[in-house]
Amino acid sequence: MPSTRPRLLHPLMGANLKTLLALLRENGPGRYPLHLLIIWATAIARLPFSTYERWQVARSPHLESKPPIFIIGHWRSGTTFLHSVLSQAPQFAYTSPLAVGLPWDFLTLGNALRPILEGALPKDRFIDRVPVNPDSPQEDEIALASMQLLSFYQGLYFPKQFSKHFNAGIFFEGCSDLEIETWQQAMVLFCKKLQLQNPDQQLLIKNPVYTARVQKLRELWPAAKFIHIYRNPYIVYRSTLNFYDKLFRELSLQAFDQVPVEEIILESYPKMIETAQRETSALPTQDFVELRFETFEANPVEQLEKIYAQLELTGWKEDLPYFQRYLESQKHYRKNEYTFPKEMTERVRDRWQPLLEQWGYEPPI
Numbered sequence: 001m002p003s004t005r006p007r008l009l010h011p012l013m014g015a016n017l018k019t020l021l022a023l024l025r026e027n028g029p030g031r032y033p034l035h036l037l038i039i040w041a042t043a044i045a046r047l048p049f050s051t052y053e054r055w056q057v058a059r060s061p062h063l064e065s066k067p068p069i070f071i072i073g074h075w076r077s078g079t080t081f082l083h084s085v086l087s088q089a090p091q092f093a094y095t096s097p098l099a100v101g102l103p104w105d106f107l108t109l110g111n112a113l114r115p116i117l118e119g120a121l122p123k124d125r126f127i128d129r130v131p132v133n134p135d136s137p138q139e140d141e142i143a144l145a146s147m148q149l150l151s152f153y154q155g156l157y158f159p160k161q162f163s164k165h166f167n168a169g170i171f172f173e174g175c176s177d178l179e180i181e182t183w184q185q186a187m188v189l190f191c192k193k194l195q196l197q198n199p200d201q202q203l204l205i206k207n208p209v210y211t212a213r214v215q216k217l218r219e220l221w222p223a224a225k226f227i228h229i230y231r232n233p234y235i236v237y238r239s240t241l242n243f244y245d246k247l248f249r250e251l252s253l254q255a256f257d258q259v260p261v262e263e264i265i266l267e268s269y270p271k272m273i274e275t276a277q278r279e280t281s282a283l284p285t286q287d288f289v290e291l292r293f294e295t296f297e298a299n300p301v302e303q304l305e306k307i308y309a310q311l312e313l314t315g316w317k318e319d320l321p322y323f324q325r326y327l328e329s330q331k332h333y334r335k336n337e338y339t340f341p342k343e344m345t346e347r348v349r350d351r352w353q354p355l356l357e358q359w360g361y362e363p364p365i
Contacts, residue, residue, distance in 0.1 A: 027158035030253030076239035078293035093198030103143035231293035
């Protein structure tokens with residue numbers, strides 16, 4: 001996996017000075033001084049807005065709102081498609097591209113510079129060509145990586161310690177109570193800001209990382225609801241390889257050739273799924289629903305109705321036309337196509353056999 005120069009407008013441009021200082025102290029400066037200069041200059045220029053917005057949020061009244069709904073599932077399992085469809089319902093609020101890029105200041109600076117920032121958005125996601133527009137629902141992980149240290153994205157930015165950042169950012173391995181508490185505070189702050197921006201809507205949050213964090217999220221929101229979507233693991237494995245290859249090329253501030261990507265995927269996938277299964281096993285029926293991606297893709301309206309019924313969500317008849325309109329607009333979208341060499345399928349079968357048997361999947365033809 002050859003190293004390439006990352007994008008100049010890096011996600012860390014949305015980070016605060018404290019997080020940047022801690023990241024560089026732990027990981028070193030990287031090898032792209034111009035990128036770091038822009039990152040630091042942006043953080044300094046944003047400081048008055050970040051400070052004011054934090055004060056503004058702290059003095060905001062508590063909003064009575066429904067607990068969040070979390071979409072979980074390993075990367076490349078269909079979480080994006082499910083999130084994109086569900087977010088069409090007017091009753092749901094989600095993380096916007098501006099909130100991802102400016103987690104500390106999207107209520108102030110983000111609103112002030114909205115036309116300029118929206119004009120700078122890419123046309124689509126470089127991972128899978130999913131279109132991006134100012135209202136596209138996004139994961140919150142990049143935003144949280146700009147607010148504190150526990151995120152696997154820190155390993156993508158500084159891959160010399162990728163395994164350490166990955167295990168801490170997914171499973172909290174090696175993390176102190178203070179580090180976990182800091183993540184919780186950042187999570188609550190970010191969600192409060194989303195709720196202030198969308199006071200009458202229920203938060204709909206998608207993040208594959210939360211597949212292994214159901215228990216922690218229930219500690220923050222005891223009535224939170226979860227939707228788990230899973231997909232043929234052979235396809236997940238192949239697509240996740242592509243996912244990391246493209247992310248490293250776009251985001252890494254250090255060389256990434258040494259990262260054992262294949263082994264990390266093979267080891268972490270069953271660990272994440274088993275953690276999710278263990279932590280969701282005791283959830284009330286109305287707080288958890290599980291979907292098979294292939295079934296959802298073949299008949300999305302039927303599966304959406306199942307989600308509404310099981311999670312006891314209101315507004316199905318009102319929301320259905322929004323779902324139908326979006327699904328009709330996506331009929332010409334083409335997914336990435338992959339080949340599956342024999343040695344690859346054998347590797348997946350050997351390491352993920354229990355899940356393959358549990359879900360009844362075979363290698364793609």
